[in-house]
Amino acid sequence: MQEFLGVLQNIIRPEVLIFAALGTLLGVYVGAIPGLSGTMAVSLLVSLTYAWSEVPAISLIMGVFVGVVYGGSRSAILLNIPGAPAAVATGFDGYPLAQKGKAAQAMGLACIQSFIGTLLGIFALAFLTPQIAQISSVFRSVDFLLLGLLALLLVGSVSRGSLLKGLLGASIGLFLGCVGKPSQFSVNRFTLSLRYLDGGISFIVAMIGLFGAGEALYQLSVDYPAVKQEAPKRIVPPIKTILKHLPLTVSSALIGIFVGALPGAGGDMAALLGYDAAKRTVRKNETPFGEGAVEGLIAPETANNAAIGGALIPMLTLGIPGDAITAVLLGALSMHGVSHYSLMTARPNLFSLILAALVIASLFLLLFGLTGIRVFVKLLKIPKGILMPIILMLCIVGAYAINTNLYDVLLMVGFGFLGFTLKRFQYPVAPVVLGLILHELLESNAVRVIRLWGNPEMFSFLTPILFAALIALPIISRICGRKDRA
Amino acid sequence: MKRLLALLLTVFLLTGCANTAVNGIIQWGEGGGTDKLMRPLCSYTEAHLDGSISLRNMPGGTGTVATQYVFDKPADGNTLLLGAENPAMYDALGLSDLTYADFDCVLLIGSETVGVTVAADSPYADFASLIDAAKANPGKIRLATTAKGGLPWTVARFIESVTGATFNEIPYDSDATAANAVLNGECEVTVMKLQAGLDAAKDGKLRYLCMLTDTPVEALPDVMPITAYDSAFNAFLPWGPFYGVFVKKGTDPSVREKLTEAFRKGFEDPAYQKLLADLCVDPLGLSGDDADAWIDAWRKSSLSALNAE
Amino acid sequence: MKRFLQNFTSDRIFAIILLLASCGAFSAALLLQLREGGIGAGTFPLVVASCFLLFALLNVVFSFRKRIDAPRGSLSSVLWIGALLLGLCAGLLLHVPLWVLSPVFLFLASFVVLKQKWLPSLLSASVTTGLIYLIFAVLFRVPLP
Numbered sequence: 001m002q003e004f005l006g007v008l009q010n011i012i013r014p015e016v017l018i019f020a021a022l023g024t025l026l027g028v029y030v031g032a033i034p035g036l037s038g039t040m041a042v043s044l045l046v047s048l049t050y051a052w053s054e055v056p057a058i059s060l061i062m063g064v065f066v067g068v069v070y071g072g073s074r075s076a077i078l079l080n081i082p083g084a085p086a087a088v089a090t091g092f093d094g095y096p097l098a099q100k101g102k103a104a105q106a107m108g109l110a111c112i113q114s115f116i117g118t119l120l121g122i123f124a125l126a127f128l129t130p131q132i133a134q135i136s137s138v139f140r141s142v143d144f145l146l147l148g149l150l151a152l153l154l155v156g157s158v159s160r161g162s163l164l165k166g167l168l169g170a171s172i173g174l175f176l177g178c179v180g181k182p183s184q185f186s187v188n189r190f191t192l193s194l195r196y197l198d199g200g201i202s203f204i205v206a207m208i209g210l211f212g213a214g215e216a217l218y219q220l221s222v223d224y225p226a227v228k229q230e231a232p233k234r235i236v237p238p239i240k241t242i243l244k245h246l247p248l249t250v251s252s253a254l255i256g257i258f259v260g261a262l263p264g265a266g267g268d269m270a271a272l273l274g275y276d277a278a279k280r281t282v283r284k285n286e287t288p289f290g291e292g293a294v295e296g297l298i299a300p301e302t303a304n305n306a307a308i309g310g311a312l313i314p315m316l317t318l319g320i321p322g323d324a325i326t327a328v329l330l331g332a333l334s335m336h337g338v339s340h341y342s343l344m345t346a347r348p349n350l351f352s353l354i355l356a357a358l359v360i361a362s363l364f365l366l367l368f369g370l371t372g373i374r375v376f377v378k379l380l381k382i383p384k385g386i387l388m389p390i391i392l393m394l395c396i397v398g399a400y401a402i403n404t405n406l407y408d409v410l411l412m413v414g415f416g417f418l419g420f421t422l423k424r425f426q427y428p429v430a431p432v433v434l435g436l437i438l439h440e441l442l443e444s445n446a447v448r449v450i451r452l453w454g455n456p457e458m459f460s461f462l463t464p465i466l467f468a469a470l471i472a473l474p475i476i477s478r479i480c481g482r483k484d485r486a
Numbered sequence: 487m488k489r490l491l492a493l494l495l496t497v498f499l500l501t502g503c504a505n506t507a508v509n510g511i512i513q514w515g516e517g518g519g520t521d522k523l524m525r526p527l528c529s530y531t532e533a534h535l536d537g538s539i540s541l542r543n544m545p546g547g548t549g550t551v552a553t554q555y556v557f558d559k560p561a562d563g564n565t566l567l568l569g570a571e572n573p574a575m576y577d578a579l580g581l582s583d584l585t586y587a588d589f590d591c592v593l594l595i596g597s598e599t600v601g602v603t604v605a606a607d608s609p610y611a612d613f614a615s616l617i618d619a620a621k622a623n624p625g626k627i628r629l630a631t632t633a634k635g636g637l638p639w640t641v642a643r644f645i646e647s648v649t650g651a652t653f654n655e656i657p658y659d660s661d662a663t664a665a666n667a668v669l670n671g672e673c674e675v676t677v678m679k680l681q682a683g684l685d686a687a688k689d690g691k692l693r694y695l696c697m698l699t700d701t702p703v704e705a706l707p708d709v710m711p712i713t714a715y716d717s718a719f720n721a722f723l724p725w726g727p728f729y730g731v732f733v734k735k736g737t738d739p740s741v742r743e744k745l746t747e748a749f750r751k752g753f754e755d756p757a758y759q760k761l762l763a764d765l766c767v768d769p770l771g772l773s774g775d776d777a778d779a780w781i782d783a784w785r786k787s788s789l790s791a792l793n794a795e
Numbered sequence: 796m797k798r799f800l801q802n803f804t805s806d807r808i809f810a811i812i813l814l815l816a817s818c819g820a821f822s823a824a825l826l827l828q829l830r831e832g833g834i835g836a837g838t839f840p841l842v843v844a845s846c847f848l849l850f851a852l853l854n855v856v857f858s859f860r861k862r863i864d865a866p867r868g869s870l871s872s873v874l875w876i877g878a879l880l881l882g883l884c885a886g887l888l889l890h891v892p893l894w895v896l897s898p899v900f901l902f903l904a905s906f907v908v909l910k911q912k913w914l915p916s917l918l919s920a921s922v923t924t925g926l927i928y929l930i931f932a933v934l935f936r937v938p939l940p
Contacts, residue, residue, distance in 0.1 A: 044935040140672045171847040178840040184657040185836035186634045199551045221873040385909030386919045401937045425806040443839040
C-alpha cells in the first residue's frame, strides 16, 4: 500500500511528468526513423543525461525506452524496416497490412496493443518482481542452452517460405556471431587480421544493414505500384476488436513478461516468441499469418512492450541486462548511483519513481503514438526515388552514431548488400539476425554445460520442463500443421 | 527558401562552433566498476580543464579493444585511456602486445580489495576447508570465473601457486553473472570485489571466506585475511584491481602535467573521495614515476603467480 | 552448352556463392579447432560451420531443381546506388566532411540515378542533411565526420 502511494506521489511530480513525456515523444519519433536504431537513441540520450540529477534522468530514460519499442514498429509497418530490435517481428504482418492500404489502422492497433502490453509489464514489475526474480535466477546454464535451442526452433516460424533457406540464414548468423574475441577464450576468431573485428560483429550494425539498407535497396529494385492508403475515419481500433483478441493479448503479454524477465533475453526475443506462439495457437484467423493477419501484429507488439516491465526485473534485481537497451539502461542507472542489489529494499523511492515514470510514459505513448499517424502515412506518398536514398543516408548516419566508428558504416553497407541479395532471391533475412542474437547465448552456455557435466547441481527443476518443451514443440506443431491441412 | 537557407546556415555554424574535447575511452562497459569511477571523476575534472571530456565506453577483449584504440591515436594528450588493471598483464597472458609500459600514467586513482566468496549455505565453513577439499578433488570444485585475465582467474592462479589447489573453472560473461552462479548453486565459489559483494554479504546471502589482504578489512572485520591461512601469500600483496587515467607514451610532458593537475584536483574533490569510500576503493592518487613503480610492483606479483603455474 | 550456361541463373549463382562461402567458413573453423584443440574456441564455430556447409549444399541442389525468378524491376539503378554508397564510404574514409557528402549523395541518387525531378531532389538533399545535423550534432551531440 505504501508503495502504491509512493508511485502516485511520483506520478504527480511535474519533473517526472515532463521528462517521462519528453522521453516518450523522443523515443516514438527517433525509433520510427529507419536507420536510427532505438538502442542508439537510448545510448546517446543516456550519455547526455549523465550530468543531470536522478529524477529527470531516470524519467527521461524510462520514457525513451517505452517510446522506442513502439516507435520502431512504425517504420516496420510502413517500410518493412524495424526501427528497434524489438520490432523485428512487427513487420511480418504489419507491412503486409500496410501494403493492403491499412497502414493507419495497423499503426493504431500497434499503439493500443503496445499500451496494454506496457501496462501489463508494469503490473508484473510492481507486484510480481520478487517471485519472477526468484524463478529467473533459478535458471542454470543448461536451462539457458535449452532456451536458446528453443529459440532456434523459431527459425521455422520466421522463415516464411523455405525452411532450408531459413536454416541456412540462421547458420550464417551464428557463424558471423563467432567472429571476434569470444568472452570465454582469449583467441581472435576469423577476424582476417582486422583489428576492427576484434570486438565482433555488432548486431545493431547488422540489423541496420540487413533490414534498413537492404530493404531500401530491395524496394528500389522492384516495381510494385504504389499502394493507395486508406484514410479511415478512426485509427483507434474498435473496442470490439480489442476484446475479441483479449486472450491473445494476455498470453502474448505473459510471454513478453517472462521472456523479458530472463537475464539475457529481451524485447526482440519476446516479440519473436510471441509471434511464434500466436502462429502455433491461433486457429481461426481471417488472414493467414505473414499476409496481414491482425493476430500477427497484436502478438509481437504486446509481447515486446510487456517485455519492458519484464526486462527491468533482472536488471534491477540481479544487475543482468536482458537486451541491448537494458544493457545501456543498467549503465545509466548505475551512473546515477542505483545499485541493483539494494534497489527494492534500500531505495524504495527509486523503485516507485521508475514505476511512476513507466506509467506516465505509457499514457503518453497513447497520446504520441496515436497522433501523427496520419502524417506518417502521408510519408508513404513520397516517391521511392526520394525516400529510399534518404533512408540509406539515415542508415549511414545511424550506423556511425553508435560508436562514432567509420568501420561500422562499412560493415553496415556490406550487410546492406547482403540483405538486398537475400531478399532478391527470397531468402528470409530474419534468421540471420536471429543467429546473431542467439550466438552468445548458445555458445557460452554450451561451454559451461560441457565443463559442468557430471555435477547434479547443473540442473534445476526447470531443466526437465524445458527439455520436454524442446522435444515436444516440433512434434506438436507437426500435428497441428497436419490437422490444418486435413 | 531563404528561411531554409538561414536555418541550414545556423545549423552548420552551431556545429562548427562545438569546442574540441578531450576523448576519454573507458575500457569496460557502461555501469561497470571502471565506468562508475571514471565518469564522476571526469565530471569533477572538467571544471579544471578548459574544454570538456567526451566519454565513450569501448568494452571488448578484456579491455584490449580500448587499449589498442588509444594507442593507435596520436600521442597528443587528446585521447585518454581510462582503464582498469588488465593492461598491466596483457603480454603475459597473450592478450595483446601492449601493456601499461606503452602508456604514461596521468593519475592512478585507487585499488580495490577482493575476496573469495561462497554461497551462504555452502559446506565450506572457512578458507582452509575449501582448500583442503580442492586438494582432495583436484579440478573438481566449481569456480565461477570471468575468462582468462579476469579477477577470479588471476586469484585462482595465486591460490594454485601457493597451495597447489586446482578448480574446475567455469567462465561467465561478467562479474554479475558469475556471482549469480554462486548464489543459485551452479558454482561453489568465486572471487568478488568488496564493492560487489558487500551488500549480499551483509544480508547473509553469501560469505566471504577470506580477503586478499594482510589485515582484516574495516567493512567486514570478521573475515580473515588470506595471509592468516598462509603467509606465502604476502609475496603477492598488495594486490587488487586498480584504475587509472593514461595517455600514450611520448605525449608532451607539459600536456601530461596539465592533465595530471586537472585530474588530481578532480580526484581530491571531497565528493569524489566520498564516492571512492562508498565503493570500497582505496584511494592512491599517484602519478608519474610513483604510479609507474606501483604498477610495476603489481605486475611482478601477478607475473610471479603466473610463472609458478 | 548454351542450355547449361542458361541454367546458371542468378539465384543459382548466389546459391553457389553461399556454398563457396560455407566451404571457406568450414575450413577456417576446422583450422581453428585443430589449432586450439579440445573443447575450446574452435568447437562451436566448427559445429555451426558444418551446419552452414550442409545447408548450403542442400540449397544448391534444391536451387537447381526449382528456379526462383527475380522480381520485376530494374537492377541497374540499384547497382548505381550501390556504387554511390561505396563512393560515399570512400569519401568518409578520406575524411570528406559529411555536410558535403550527404547532399551530394542524396542529390545524385535521387536526380541522376533514380530520375526524380531536380527540385524535390535538391530539397530532400538539403533538408535531410540539415535534419541530420539538427538531430545528431545538436540534439545528441555526436561529432559527425
